[in-house]
Amino acid sequence: MNTTIFEAKGLTKRYGSSLALQDINMTIDPGDIYGFVGENGAGKTTLMKVIGGLVHPTDGKISLFGKSDKKDLNYARRQVGFLIEMPALYPHLNAEENLIFYCRTYGIKDDHRIRIADVLQAVSLSDSGSKKTSDYSLGMRQRLGLAIALLNNPKFLVLDEPINGLDPSGIVEVRKILEHLVKERGVTILISSHILNELQLLATKFGFIHHGRLIKEISAAELLKSAETRICIQTPNPALAAQILKYELQLESIVITEAGEIQIPKENTDLEKLMSILLQKGIQMEGINVSTPNLENYYMDLIGGANS
């Protein structure tokens, strides 16, 4: 049986009177790319800091690689790579020299030159190792941060918004690097991001945190299945159009969004018949489209539900 990589049970963190994490139960299995989604201040960084031992839980327990005792947990943390805040870089030193500094800081026992060549290669910076980091672009600095997180050859990577501020090609580059780490090195990843379209391309599982509570965990496959493909209709008179469709097509679930758009589950709905009914009844249509399931819609629906 594969040991769980990370588990939280009843994890709670209070800062004074504010609850940053409330009774979190969460599991990350080997090979997962766990996409952590939540609004600003939801508690994502706090949870990552608890994993890193930078923040102590008020209540509850965590385990890493099945280890939860304080001493074992600290030992297990040596097999985790963290990119929670951008590590400090000496701008006048090149990337290799910065990495030597971190090898010494982390007490890396392996031959430093070999480790450094390996991590630079893993983040596609082999050709820029001798370049001063003051000349690095933001994307290169982010990748160097990732290289630092890889120095201890981790089995588990914890990445807090690693694609924040990157341009589209930088984002794609990081995605490829992470996919490669999972596939070729068997690394498991916990990653937070507000760029949901990108997270959807990468993650195999999602956890949604809202006001410190983990309100839902779902696999990428379940997300695709559970989120309906919808027919969306824009019309000046959505209430009348919805009433007509409900009656003519015996539709059970038809909603009008806050923006005044009619949404109908595509399954079992005859699109041609629907359009001809609206035309016959003289309903003016400004637009009609089919929305495929996506993480952003799923998240907005979930948060809408959680807020109501």
Ligand SMILES: Nc1ncnc2c1ncn2[C@@H]1O[C@H](COP(=O)(O)OP(=O)(O)OP(=O)(O)O)[C@@H](O)[C@H]1O
């Ligand atoms: N050191 C601290 N002292 C007091 N409150 C804190 C501290 N760190 C975080 N908080 C509070 O805990 C809550 C969770 O913050 P956290 O940084 O974990 O959220 P987040 O989901 O990572 O947000 P973001 O997406 O903005 O990074 C917030 O209300 C925040 O203000």
